[in-house]
Amino acid sequence: MKANKPADPGFLLPQSFMEVGSEQQLDFLREWQYKLWSAGYLGMAWPSEYGGQGAEPVFQSIADKEMSRASVPIAFNVIGLGWAGPLINDVGTEEEKRKYLKGILTGEDIWCQGFSEPDHGSDLGSAQCRAVRDGDEYVINGSKIWTTMGNYAKYMILLARTNPNAERKYDGLSFFLSPMKVPGVDPKPIRKLTGEYGFTQTYFNDARIPASCLMGEEGKGWQLAMQTLQYERGAEAGAAGGLSMVRIAFEDMIEMLQGKQRDGVEVLDDPVVRDELMQLLIEDKAISIGEKRAHIGALNNDFRMSLPLSTKLRWTEHARRMRQAAVRLQGAGGSLYVQDSQAIQGGFWQRAYMQSFSATIGGGTLQVQANIVAEHVLGLPK
Structure with missing residues (x-):
């Protein structure tokens, strides 16, 4: 996967599928998605008669992990790959499956x-x-x-x-x-x-x-x-795979902060900062382990569906706060943006922070998702 990662195209690529804003970006991402599908790394668990591989879902999970590890571009057609496609696959007619599914995988038909x-x-x-x-x-x-x-x-x-x-x-x-x-x-x-x-x-x-x-x-x-x-919301399986957003890991933030100083002291040596970062790391690891646990039925008998239904709520808010911390800990440099030549890492973290709010709204706001967890997991009254 890493060997086939496309080179930097020389223009700004979207950090998520919610930011495709030009024909130039679209053409690049459409070509990349087609390559993924042609190589067999997209729609691996979808039926072969509709453009998939007919393989077990675990193979798609492995491929997705490798894509994340290699930090390849996003598979942009996420609404088709992750929402419309699985729905058509599960409850659509034979005619609907034949008409729509392959075009979703190839990127020809955007949803x-x-x-x-x-x-x-x-x-x-x-x-x-x-x-x-x-x-x-x-x-x-x-x-x-x-x-x-x-x-x-x-x-x-x-x-x-x-x-x-x-x-x-x-x-x-x-x-x-x-x-x-x-x-x-x-x-x-x-x-x-x-x-x-x-x-x-x-x-x-x-x-x-x-x-x-x-x-x-x-x-x-x-x-x-x-x-x-x-x-x-990630509570139902069936997505065709690929990355919906650029991988941004906790370790990336730590690497970015290496050597950065505030008031003459390295940021990472500040005990208050270290405590804040440790809390973020704990949350990060808990979410990661929770995603693995969600696939093991015997470990989810206490509150059925609690992890899938709560992951969106916890992950989107955690991602927003982590990006906010990354910008704030840059000090005065955090006020610079992507157009400024002095911006740290080209303003990557500033852009990521401002883009993070869209994920806290899409699929139901944080408040809506909190109500869903309260009512359907904890059994609280409306």
């Missing part, structure tokens, strides 16, 4: 997600984007927010309201495998704090999609959306 809306945020049950049946088509009106790579995507997993009069708001929602390249679909890129792009707000204005895009039954979309979120 995005249409769940969150501007006025409802993480309250998916209140989604108001409408889908009205008109003969052999559905007419879509409304908008979706934080649509990662929406301006490049060919397809969207779309949650839309087909029955506004349903007794329970969840019963009025339907799930679509919706094309993006049709009249009336208009994704507008959103510029982030970093100056980069990656998200869009996607507007639907009388957009017509085939009725065959409906997945499952009309009005049963909530169940499919919840299953999709299980993949997104």
